[in-house]
Amino acid sequence: AQKVTQAQTEISVVEKEDVTLDCVYETRDTTYYLFWYKQPPSGELVFLIRRNSFDEQNEISGRYSWNFQKSTSSFNFTITASQVVDSAVYFCALSGGYSGTYKYIFGTGTRLKVLA
Amino acid sequence: GAVVSQHPSRVICKSGTSVKIECRSLDFQATTMFWYRQFPKQSLMLMATSNEGSKATYEQGVEKDKFLINHASLTLSTLTVTSAHPEDSSFYICSASAGGGNQPQHFGDGTRLSIL
Numbered sequence: 001a002q003k004v005t006q007a008q009t010e011i012s013v014v015e016k017e018d019v020t021l022d023c024v025y026e027t028r029d030t031t032y033y034l035f036w037y038k039q040p041p042s043g044e045l046v047f048l049i050r051r052n053s054f055d056e057q058n059e060i061s062g063r064y065s066w067n068f069q070k071s072t073s074s075f076n077f078t079i080t081a082s083q084v085v086d087s088a089v090y091f092c093a094l095s096g097g098y099s100g101t102y103k104y105i106f107g108t109g110t111r112l113k114v115l116a
Numbered sequence: 117g118a119v120v121s122q123h124p125s126r127v128i129c130k131s132g133t134s135v136k137i138e139c140r141s142l143d144f145q146a147t148t149m150f151w152y153r154q155f156p157k158q159s160l161m162l163m164a165t166s167n168e169g170s171k172a173t174y175e176q177g178v179e180k181d182k183f184l185i186n187h188a189s190l191t192l193s194t195l196t197v198t199s200a201h202p203e204d205s206s207f208y209i210c211s212a213s214a215g216g217g218n219q220p221q222h223f224g225d226g227t228r229l230s231i232l
Contacts, residue, residue, distance in 0.1 A: 037223070
């Protein structure tokens with residue numbers, strides 16, 4: 001069965017600290033896709049990144065970086081030098097070829113609070 | 117790019133009213149649209165998947181007669197909550213995808229539905 005686990009329910013950091021959000025997934029698909037989304041207090045989900053199962057390259061985008069490790073089924077997200085505007089709920093999601101609809105399996109989300 | 121517009125953003129109405137929520141992909145053709153429901157401080161729960169021109173596929177436990185979904189074109193899907201009751205109050209979010217597991221879902225801003 002497909003499953004996404006975000007064990008950290010809530011994290012609080014002080015501005016400028018680095019923070020890593022964990023995501024562990026389970027799937028039997030050989031081809032699958034992983035995503036991260038940000039949900040600020042206003043409610044909309046903002047797409048951050050997509051990663052294919054066959055591409056284990058880590059990615060950096062500004063202060064954001066992602067570490068994909070198939071060996072541990074993890075897709076962790078690091079924010080460097082956090083800012084108050086980073087405060088949001090972050091969701092990790094898994095999509096595979098099952099049933100052909102490419103539905104997302106969402107984790108339960110990690111609420112990040114960045115304190116000034 | 118990849119903008120999804122959801123309307124209305126907030127609805128307050130009396131019990132027994134039917135409410136229609138629109139989801140439009142503004143700058144791409146969405147072969148698949150998804151409808152989610154989110155309770156406070158919880159993850160997104162997929163309600164149904166709709167493909168343009170065909171009937172929606174509902175998740176287990178979601179009443180298809182209660183939540184009517186129409187996906188009449190590649191840019192528009194609607195969710196109608198029929199005869200809404202207070203327990204239907206929630207945050208409803210749509211997403212649209214250009215198709216294929218490697219394409220991310222792009223989310224609307226959500227509709228906060230309050231039934232009095």
